[in-house]
Amino acid sequence: MSSHKDFKKYASQFTDWIGAYLSDVEKFPVRSMVKNGDIKKQIHHNPPAGPEQIDDIFEDFKKIIFPGVTHWQSPKFFAYFPSNSSDPSLLAEFLTAALGIQGMKWITSPAATELEEVVTEWMRQMTGIPEAFSGVIQDTASVSTLCAIIAAREKATGFRSNSKGLENNILRVYCSEEAHSSVEKAVRIAGLGSGNLVKIPVDELGRLLPEKLTEAVENDLKKGYKPACIVAALGTTGLCAIDPVKSMGQLAKKHDIWFHIDAAFAGTALIIPEFRNTIGGLEFADSIVLNPHKWMFTNFDCSLLFVKDKNHLQKTFSLVPEYLNTNDQGANDYSNWGIQLGRRFRSLKLWFVIRNFGVKGIQDRIRKHIDLAAFFADEISKHSDFELIVPRTLSLVCFRWKGNKEMPLTMLNSFNAELLEKINSTGRIYLSHTVFRDKYTLRFVCAQTNTEKKHVLEALDVIFDCAGKLKPREC
Amino acid sequence: MSSHKDFKKYASQFTDWIGAYLSDVEKFPVRSMVKNGDIKKQIHHNPPAGPEQIDDIFEDFKKIIFPGVTHWQSPKFFAYFPSNSSDPSLLAEFLTAALGIQGMKWITSPAATELEEVVTEWMRQMTGIPEAFSGVIQDTASVSTLCAIIAAREKATGFRSNSKGLENNILRVYCSEEAHSSVEKAVRIAGLGSGNLVKIPVDELGRLLPEKLTEAVENDLKKGYKPACIVAALGTTGLCAIDPVKSMGQLAKKHDIWFHIDAAFAGTALIIPEFRNTIGGLEFADSIVLNPHKWMFTNFDCSLLFVKDKNHLQKTFSLVPEYLNTNDQGANDYSNWGIQLGRRFRSLKLWFVIRNFGVKGIQDRIRKHIDLAAFFADEISKHSDFELIVPRTLSLVCFRWKGNKEMPLTMLNSFNAELLEKINSTGRIYLSHTVFRDKYTLRFVCAQTNTEKKHVLEALDVIFDCAGKLKPREC
Numbered sequence: 030m031s032s033h034k035d036f037k038k039y040a041s042q043f044t045d046w047i048g049a050y051l052s053d054v055e056k057f058p059v060r061s062m063v064k065n066g067d068i069k070k071q072i073h074h075n076p077p078a079g080p081e082q083i084d085d086i087f088e089d090f091k092k093i094i095f096p097g098v099t100h101w102q103s104p105k106f107f108a109y110f111p112s113n114s115s116d117p118s119l120l121a122e123f124l125t126a127a128l129g130i131q132g133m134k135w136i137t138s139p140a141a142t143e144l145e146e147v148v149t150e151w152m153r154q155m156t157g158i159p160e161a162f163s164g165v166i167q168d169t170a171s172v173s174t175l176c177a178i179i180a181a182r183e184k185a186t187g188f189r190s191n192s193k194g195l196e197n198n199i200l201r202v203y204c205s206e207e208a209h210s211s212v213e214k215a216v217r218i219a220g221l222g223s224g225n226l227v228k229i230p231v232d233e234l235g236r237l238l239p240e241k242l243t244e245a246v247e248n249d250l251k252k253g254y255k256p257a258c259i260v261a262a263l264g265t266t267g268l269c270a271i272d273p274v275k276s277m278g279q280l281a282k283k284h285d286i287w288f289h290i291d292a293a294f295a296g297t298a299l300i301i302p303e304f305r306n307t308i309g310g311l312e313f314a315d316s317i318v319l320n321p322h323k324w325m326f327t328n329f330d331c332s333l334l335f336v337k338d339k340n341h342l343q344k345t346f347s348l349v350p351e352y353l354n355t356n357d358q359g360a361n362d363y364s365n366w367g368i369q370l371g372r373r374f375r376s377l378k379l380w381f382v383i384r385n386f387g388v389k390g391i392q393d394r395i396r397k398h399i400d401l402a403a404f405f406a407d408e409i410s411k412h413s414d415f416e417l418i419v420p421r422t423l424s425l426v427c428f429r430w431k432g433n434k435e436m437p438l439t440m441l442n443s444f445n446a447e448l449l450e451k452i453n454s455t456g457r458i459y460l461s462h463t464v465f466r467d468k469y470t471l472r473f474v475c476a477q478t479n480t481e482k483k484h485v486l487e488a489l490d491v492i493f494d495c496a497g498k499l500k501p502r503e504c
Numbered sequence: 505m506s507s508h509k510d511f512k513k514y515a516s517q518f519t520d521w522i523g524a525y526l527s528d529v530e531k532f533p534v535r536s537m538v539k540n541g542d543i544k545k546q547i548h549h550n551p552p553a554g555p556e557q558i559d560d561i562f563e564d565f566k567k568i569i570f571p572g573v574t575h576w577q578s579p580k581f582f583a584y585f586p587s588n589s590s591d592p593s594l595l596a597e598f599l600t601a602a603l604g605i606q607g608m609k610w611i612t613s614p615a616a617t618e619l620e621e622v623v624t625e626w627m628r629q630m631t632g633i634p635e636a637f638s639g640v641i642q643d644t645a646s647v648s649t650l651c652a653i654i655a656a657r658e659k660a661t662g663f664r665s666n667s668k669g670l671e672n673n674i675l676r677v678y679c680s681e682e683a684h685s686s687v688e689k690a691v692r693i694a695g696l697g698s699g700n701l702v703k704i705p706v707d708e709l710g711r712l713l714p715e716k717l718t719e720a721v722e723n724d725l726k727k728g729y730k731p732a733c734i735v736a737a738l739g740t741t742g743l744c745a746i747d748p749v750k751s752m753g754q755l756a757k758k759h760d761i762w763f764h765i766d767a768a769f770a771g772t773a774l775i776i777p778e779f780r781n782t783i784g785g786l787e788f789a790d791s792i793v794l795n796p797h798k799w800m801f802t803n804f805d806c807s808l809l810f811v812k813d814k815n816h817l818q819k820t821f822s823l824v825p826e827y828l829n830t831n832d833q834g835a836n837d838y839s840n841w842g843i844q845l846g847r848r849f850r851s852l853k854l855w856f857v858i859r860n861f862g863v864k865g866i867q868d869r870i871r872k873h874i875d876l877a878a879f880f881a882d883e884i885s886k887h888s889d890f891e892l893i894v895p896r897t898l899s900l901v902c903f904r905w906k907g908n909k910e911m912p913l914t915m916l917n918s919f920n921a922e923l924l925e926k927i928n929s930t931g932r933i934y935l936s937h938t939v940f941r942d943k944y945t946l947r948f949v950c951a952q953t954n955t956e957k958k959h960v961l962e963a964l965d966v967i968f969d970c971a972g973k974l975k976p977r978e979c
Contacts, residue, residue, distance in 0.1 A: 036591045037523040043595055044515040047602040051508045061614050065833040068618035076626035080862040083592060086855070090599065094852070097615025102604045109612070109827070112846065114604035116511045117558060120518055122601035124565065126803050127522040129577045129589035137584070139536050140572025143543035151551035168643060169844040179693055194697025195670040210825040211845060217823075218654055218843065220695020222669025266827050322846075328601050329846055348692075350685040352584070352741050352938040352947070358540040368693065369644040370686060371587065371797075371804055377569070380561070387555040463827040472827070 039083050046091075051116075054103045055484070058456025061099045068097040099459070104480040107488060108453075108461035110266070110294045113478045115326035117385035121378035122328050132372040134353060135360030142361055145376035151383055152333055155391075156299035156319065159312045163339040165366040166331060166375045170293035173318035173334040174260070175215040176367050178202065180316065180336070180345045181258035181287030182219050188344065195220050201249050203227045204260040205237035207267050207465075209291060212260050221257075234419050235270030235465060237261070243280055250284070258287045263308065264295025267463035267470070268418070269425035271295070271308070278313025290317040293332070294476075297324035298399075298423050301392050316342075324398075324424075324476045325391065327382045331375050334367070342366050394478070398424040401485050402475040408489050414496055418470045426473040427465070430496050442469035444499070451495045458488045514558050521566075526591075529578045530959070533931025536574045543572040574934070579955040582963060583936035585741070585769045588953045590801035592860035596853035597803050607847040609828060610835030617836055620851035623858065627808055630863055631774035631794065634787045637810040640817075640841040641850045645768035648793035648809040649735070650690040651842050653677065655791065655811070655820045656733035656762030657694050663819065670695050676724050678702045679735040680712035682742050682940075684766060687735050696732075709894050710745030710940060712736070718755055725759070733762040738783065739770025742938035742945070743893070744900035746770070746783070753788020765792040768807070769951075772799035773874075773898050776867050791817075799873075799899075799951045800866065802857045806850050809842075817841050869953070873899040876960050877950040883964050889971055893945045901948040902940070905971050917944035919974070926970045933963045 071093045101112050132141030149164025167173045182190050185200055200221050204212045206228045216226045227249070229242045246256050259281045261272040274290060281288035290311070296319030298304040311317065317335040321327035336342045347365040364370045386394070406421040409428045418427040430448055432441045446469055449462055463470050475485065546568045576587050607616030624639025642648045657665050660675055675696050679687045681703045691701045702724070704717045721731050734756045736747040749765060756763035765786070771794030773779040786792065792810040796802035811817045822840040839845050861869070881896040884903045893902040905923055907916045921944055924937055938945050950960065 033523060033526045033591065036526060036594075037519055039591070039595055040519040040522070040598070041516065043598055044512055044519060047515065047598070048508060048512040050602060051511060060611070063614050065610065065614070065835045066618070068615050069622060072619070072622045074622070074625065076630055076858050076863050078863050080865050081859040083595065083856075083860060086592070086859050090852075094615045094619065097613065097618065098603055098605060099611070099613045100603075101606060101613075102602075109606075112604060112606050114601070116508065116514070117561070119511075119601050119604075120514055120558065123515070123518055123522070123598050126589070126594050126597035126601070127525060127577075128573055128575075129587060129594075129803055130573060131576060131584075131587050131804065135540065136535070136574070138572065138574045138576075139538050139540070140543050140569045143541070143572065144547070144569065147544060147547045147549070150549065155551055169846045171844045171846070175693075175843065182695070190695055190697060191692045192697055193699050194673040194675075195695040196673045198669040198671050200669075210823050210828075214821070214823050214843065217666045218650075218693065220657070220665055220670040222665060222667055224668050266825070328604055329606065329848060346689070348685050348689050350741070352936060353685075360540045368650065368689065369646045371644045371646070373804060377565075381558075383551050384556040384561050385558060388551050388553050390555050461827060 035083070042087070051102070054100055055105055057100050057103065059100050059103045059105050059459035060453050060456065061097050062456060063097045068093060104477050104484045105458045105487065106477050107473045107475060108459045110323045110474055111477045112322055112329045113324065113326045114328045115382060115478050117381040118326060118328045118378045121381035125374045125377050128374060130374050132374055133364040133370050134355070134357070134362040136355055136357045138374065141374045141376065142363055144380055145363060146361065148376045148379045148383065149333060153335060155388055156296065157305045157311065158317060158335050161337050162335040164333050164335045165363055167334050167367055168330040168332060170291065170318050170320050170332050171211040171214065172368060173332045174211045174289065174291060175218060176334060176342065176346070177289040177316040177318070178215040178219050178258055180342055181289065182221065183345045184287050184341065185255055185257035191345065198222065198225065199253060199255045200257040201225050201227055201254045202258045202260065203229060203242060203245060203256065205229050205231050205262060205265070205272060207231050207235045207265040207270055208260055208262050209266050212291070231270065235265055235268040237272040237277065239273045239276040242277060246280060246284060256284060256286045258289055260289045260291055263290050263292035264423065267465055268427050269295055269422040271422065274308060275310030275313070278310040282313055287315045288313050290314045293318055293320045294323045295423055297321070298395055300388070301395055304423070321379055321382070324395070325382065326386065326394070326478045327378050331379060339366070398476045398480065401480060401482060402426055405473055405475060405485050405489065412493065414500070418465055418468060424474060424476045427463070427470045428473065429468065429471055438467060445469040445471060448496055448499055451499055452491055455491055455495065457491045510558070517562070526577070529575055530580055532575050532578065534575050534578045534580050534934035535928045535931065536572050537931060538572045543568060579952050579959045580933045580962065581952050582948045582950060583934040585798045585949055586952045587797055587804045588799065588801045589803045590857060590953050592856040593801060593803045593853045596856035600849045600852050603849060605849050607849055608839040608845050609830070609832070609837040611830055611832045613849065616849045616851065617838055619855055620838060621836065623851045623854045624808060626858055628810060631771060632780045632786065633792060633810050636812050637792070638814040639808050639810045640838055642807045642809050642842055643805040645766065645793050645795050645807050646686040646689065647843060648807045649686045649764065649766060650693055651809060651817065651821070652762070652764040652791040652793070653690040653694050653733055655817050656764065657696065658820045659762050659816065660730055660732035666820065673697065673700065674728060674730045675732040676700050676702055676729045677733045677735065678704060678717060678720060678731065680704050680706050680737060680740070680747060682706050682710045682740040682745055683735055683737050684741050687766070706745065710740055710743040712747040712752065714748045714751040717752060721755060721759060731759055731761045733764060735764045735766055738765050738767035739898065742940055743902050744770055744897040746897065749783060750785030750788070753785040757788055762790045763788050765789045768793055768795045769798045770898055772796070773870055775863070776870055779898070796854055796857070799870070800857065801861065801953045802853050806854060873951045873955065876955060876957060877901055880948055880950060880960050880964065887968065889975070893940055893943060899949060899951045902938070902945045903948065904943065904946055913942060920944040920946060923971055923974055926974055927966055930966055930970065932966045
């Protein structure tokens with residue numbers, strides 16, 4: 030094992046490599062080109078008995094592991110939602126790893142807890158979430174949403190399900206047909222059953238239809254169900270559709286139903302007033318999730334969960350065994366705000382990012398992404414072979430090759446799936462897809478930290494070129 | 505925002521600071537000396553509008569944040585269970601942060617998935633877990649155990665609770681009175697209710713009494729309950745007690761109950777044959793959790809969950825929405841093995857650690873910790889004012905100041921609590937406590953990566969010195 034005197038030597042080598050990687054990242058195939066099993070077959074199937082040198086492991090990293098990396102930090106990564114980083118975040122992650130502390134209790138590292146209180150409050154101010162809310166940093170939106178749904182379940186059962194379990198199954202949860210899969214996963218984990226997740230139809234833009242929600246809730250009430258939670262998407266994953274937050278919130282309030290807002294990706298855009306001012310109803314929320322690790326240049330994992338009543342969340346998750354029972358001047362122990370006992374020092378990277386960018390720097394970067402996406406959408410609309418599936422929302426553009434009028438949908442869908450694979454196989458850019466109203470839809474998310482106009486131009490070039498080559502003769 | 509050209513400059517500054525920190529870590533007060541609110545009051549309550557330089561943020565880190573750090577990487581950290589790091593792990597974490605990739609699906613970074621398959625297989629071989637088992641890296645044991653309990657619930661209900669929810673509440677889970685709080689938390693989250701967690705009494709060493717478990721299960725069966733899961737502790741948190749794994753496993757098998765082994769801390773000791781050979785019955789397990797981030801020199805977070813039937817786990821957690829539905833040559837998508845969709849590239853650090861230490865290097869370090877703990881236990885036993893609460897297990901020693909025979913238990917407990925606070929207030933070492941059979945018990949865990957004999961000698965010195973100063977005249 031290396032001694033600390035070697036640490037500087039290796040950290041310095043790694044720094045050089047990382048610096049070069051960050052500068053060159055756009056030169057690598059965005060989506061890894063390896064085949065299933067290519068990496069595994071190059072690695073010994075048994076662990077080494079004796080020690081190996083860091084130099085040798087690092088060489089293998091470069092030779093074996095690196096070709097199997099899909100470059101999420103490439104400015105030409107336009108797939109899924111981004112999982113962004115930035116230099117201040119990366120530097121802070123290095124410190125976090127070096128300190129190797131636990132933020133489970135205040136006493137186990139007071140700075141971790143207190144800085145988390147401060148940066149979540151900063152984020153609350155930046156996004157215009159009402160003052161009553163308190164924040165906690167979870168790992169992922171999957172976990173933040175699970176926490177919200179468990180808290181909702183406890184509210185609906187007066188904490189009986191925590192103690193007695195779900196004795197009869199009358200709880201219902203509501204979200205749109207386009208809500209993220211983590212909602213259904215949470216409903217399953219919570220023991221409510223996916224059959225009790227009511228998926229409300231959406232309009233032509235993928236937004237939940239509020240009158241259908243009202244109908245569903247009122248019908249359920251008549252049938253003797255107990256509505257426990259309504260989940261609004263502030264930006265769905267497929268289309269970035271913005272559900273009618275305010276009217277959903279009013280309905281939730283009327284029936285005393287927990288109201289959760291999933292703003293994991295688009296929530297970052299609340300930082301720019303021109304978007305924030307179009308969104309009403311945050312005050313109706315009981316919980317809101319927003320991931321700085323998506324669109325706010327902060328390394329994964331960093332998911333913010335805001336709750337209106339922190340006591341309710343703590344009552345849901347608090348469970349203090351004797352070996353953790355210390356008297357710390359009434360300090361806040363964040364492990365009582367969620368599922369995991371162990372907690373990384375995640376607030377440090379968020380602090381570095383917000384201070385190094387500044388609020389205005391973050392706003393500028395978000396606006397730039399939106400402008401670039403608008404430019405991309407215009408170019409797509411102008412091209413005779415392409416069409417938008419829905420108008421662009423924020424930095425997400427949903428589009429497809431449109432074929433000709435006689436082409437059956439299945440053929441059109443197959444063509445677009447084939448086109449996507451051809452585009453991604455070039456390694457020059459990386460897009461992903463969704464299906465909306467049976468239409469296979471290409472997704473272009475322009476939100477990677479370092480994306481510039483030239484990268485968007487290259488994306489257009491690749492897309493039009495691939496489509497041209499693939500296009501059937503008759504079109 | 506800093507450009508990449510500044511990255512090397514700052515990374516190099518941070519490397520110097522980290523190198524010095526790692527060398528000097530034992531010089532700092534192990535437990536932070538700050539008071540509640542000390543850190544927070546030094547930080548602006550509003551985010552900065554404009555950008556700030558990394559130099560300034562780093563200065564604030566050193567001045568404001570650092571005094572609020574409890575030094576988990578100090579070789580004089582003997583509290584809780586450790587959350588270890590090591591140079592190879594830290595270096596790998598730096599690479600992981602720089603790549604900033606997602607391991608949710610194979611295609612989102614093939615190397616992350618394939619390396620995870622390899623290193624979990626290495627760990628299986630190293631710990632003697634039977635060949636049938638497959639591994640996945642979760643973040644924490646809280647989540648690994650939650651996954652196991654959800655999987656158990658689905659087994660007991662034929663996957664009906666995932667789809668229909670828990671329709672009637674007849675499921676029961678069993679663990680010892682000394683089991684980790686994460687078991688009860690998981691039972692609550694799963695909707696089973698803590699009232700259906702049956703806590704079985706333990707013997708004088710804190711080990712579950714198997715005949716009491718048999719009785720509880722059989723009584724429950726008679727009453728119409730359905731036993732869903734039995735949890736054995738391979739090393740409880742309080743005392744590191746080893747439950748009778750084999751007989752518990754046989755009972756589980758007899759009644760077709762999911763059998764989960766919580767080996768989060770002590771599981772690492774399975775790597776040394778002389779301990780592994782004392783443990784029978786791993787083959788009865790359906791799931792086993794073991795955290796390399798505790799005793800195996802790998803940065804938090806890194807919790808291994810091994811399952812005998814990976815298809816069952818995948819069926820429990822798989823939920824593939826269209827936007828993630830890609831055809832990847834039948835590749836393994838690890839997000840179907842647990843709760844979170846987003847996943848860090850955690851296998852990289854484990855690969856670095858296992859290769860840089862080598863299996864023998866890891867074994868040597870574990871044996872050294874055990875030997876040091878044995879030495880500490882001997883010294884405590886020899887001291888006329890102290891006694892062991894239970895014989896040492898592995899690297900954990902549970903002891904107390906014993907007072908004189910006339911002293912009532914409450915007074916003795918208060919004295920030991922006061923003694924612990926006095927010890928920790930010196931900043932020279934950090935211990936924690938538990939309560940066993942009403943006895944306030946000091947815990948000395950000798951498992952920090954870099955602990956040497958001199959640190960144990962210092963611990964003895966601090967403990968005896970503080971006790972001498974605090975001791976009532978009449979003793």
